[in-house]
Amino acid sequence: VEALRADVEPPLPAEARAVRDVANLVTRAEVARRAGRLETAQQKLDEATARSADLTYGPIRTDLALTRGLVQHAMGQYDSAEASLKEALASAATWRQRDDMHEAAAQLMFVVGYEQRRFDEGLRYRRLVDGLSVGDPDRVGTAHQTLAHLLLVQGKLEEAEGEYRRTLELREQT
Numbered sequence: 001v002e003a004l005r006a007d008v009e010p011p012l013p014a015e016a017r018a019v020r021d022v023a024n025l026v027t028r029a030e031v032a033r034r035a036g037r038l039e040t041a042q043q044k045l046d047e048a049t050a051r052s053a054d055l056t057y058g059p060i061r062t063d064l065a066l067t068r069g070l071v072q073h074a075m076g077q078y079d080s081a082e083a084s085l086k087e088a089l090a091s092a093a094t095w096r097q098r099d100d101m102h103e104a105a106a107q108l109m110f111v112v113g114y115e116q117r118r119f120d121e122g123l124r125y126r127r128l129v130d131g132l133s134v135g136d137p138d139r140v141g142t143a144h145q146t147l148a149h150l151l152l153v154q155g156k157l158e159e160a161e162g163e164y165r166r167t168l169e170l171r172e173q174t
Contacts, residue, residue, distance in 0.1 A: 011057040022052045026063045033071050041071045062091040062100050078115045102132035113150045141170035
C-alpha cells in the first residue's frame with residue numbers, strides 16, 4: 001500500500017538496501033547543513049555520491065543533486081549550486097518528483113535571481129514555482145517571499161512590500 005501511494009516507484013529489491021543507505025547519508029548531510037556544519041554535509045554527500053555510482057535507481061540522484069545544491073548555496077558557491085539545482089530539477093521532472101521539482105525551481109529562482117543578481121533569468125522559474133505551488137498556501141507563500149526578495153534588491157520597494165504582505169497573509173492561513 002505504501003508503495004502504491006508513493007510519488008515514485010520504489011527501488012528494485014536488489015538495490016533497496018543500497019538506496020536506503022545512500023538516502024540515509026543524504027539525510028545526514030541535510031541535517032548537517034541545517035546545523036551549519038557544511039564541511040560535514042559535503043563529506044556525507046561525497047560518500048553518498050560514491051556509493052550511488054553503480055545504482056540504477058534514478059530518484060536517489062534527485063535527492064543527491066538537490067541536497068548538494070542546498071549545501072553549495074549555503075557555502076556561497078552559487079555557480080555550483082545553480083548547476084546542481086538544475087540537475088535536481090531535470091531529475092525530478094524525469095522521475096515525477098513533484099515536491100523536489102518545486103524545491104529545486106524555488107531554489108533556482110533565489111540562487112539565480114537574488115544571489116547572482118540575474119533577475120530576469122531567476123524570474124523564468126517563477127511560472128514553474130507558481131504552477132507547482134497551486135493548492136499549497138505554504139508553497140505559494142514561499143513563492144511570493146522569493147519574488148519579494150528579488151524585487152527588493154532591484155529597488156522596487158513598493159512591489160516588494162506588496163509581495164511581503166501577501167506572504168504574511170498566506171503564512172497566517174497555515
